[in-house]
Amino acid sequence: MTLFLSTHHNKIDKKGRVSIPASFRGELSEESFQGVVLFRSNIHQCLEGFAWSYMQEIGKRLDDFDLFSAEQDDLATSIFGTAVQLSMDGDGRIVLPKDLIEFAQFDEKATFVGMGKKFQIWTPESFESRRDVARQAVQSKGLTIPKGAHDGGRK
């Protein structure tokens, strides 16, 4: 089971390349496609990513919607339409597309944040504040992780 953990700060070179943290690569090593899928977060000004196999999983679930329904269309547009499949080079790097760099406002450093089966990529500064906000929220709302068959609860 893939579990992305911890945070890593890596540099984005002038070609737009950035190394996937080695521990993340370890989680990806058994994937048939050596790379990741990235897309714009719906709620934050950051990128989200996961393994290719997870994208296929999503694809299968979307099949269950009516092919031409409005829901299917909305979901497919916002998920598949904004996602990109990025393969790693021999050294474990990916190239970030220009529009995604712009969206997340990357300068020269990218912060990889492990979040279990997905991960996020922030600018170091914005993640700094994001972490504080998140910790605050967990404290004040007393958030916990539900126990059994869990489906995200909120939705």
Place this chain on the structure above:
Amino acid sequence: MTLFLSTHHNKIDKKGRVSIPASFRGELSEESFQGVVLFRSNIHQCLEGFAWSYMQEIGKRLDDFDLFSAEQDDLATSIFGTAVQLSMDGDGRIVLPKDLIEFAQFDEKATFVGMGKKFQIWTPESFESRRDVARQAVQSKGLTIPKGAHDGGRK
């Protein structure tokens, strides 16, 4: 499994030719027919397309309607009636028929939007707003991808 992903902006030359994005071609490479099927979208002012083999899938789903029902008739007309089969040239381009260019109001740029098993083609401007609307809808309606084996309503 075919999965069209991401968005690509390609140019339509004066001959009406446009390149199928390379990643889309990759998904199509195993198809017996090297090309795509295009037709007018029922809900948007854009084109929809997919691999020839997927046309069969559509056919099967249509079979589930009563053969002489009004719905079957409407769907069959709007999908099969307006669909065109376009083969790629040696460089991975197709020629857009004039009536489809007119329908989607293409100028000189076409935006290919991956949506899993199918894709859409928009003008860059109209897709810009379409993407925002879709994201809004996903957020406000709280649309999510069902978790397990899901029966997306009609079967």
Place this chain on the structure above:
DNA sequence: ATGCTTCCCATGGTATCCCATATATATCCA
């Protein structure tokens, strides 16, 4: 022929591959 379409090749820009270097971590041996 004329107009339209399909095929083929040329080009420029970009992304991909490959190798070099530096820094950090781990390993080994005295």
Place this chain on the structure above:
DNA sequence: TGGATATATATGGGATACCATGGGAAGCAT
């Protein structure tokens, strides 16, 4: 224990292959 050597990771740069695009030549119908 200390020091030296190996291994892994992150980063930089150059060579190459691929892709999008334009234009011309060849086929086909009217």
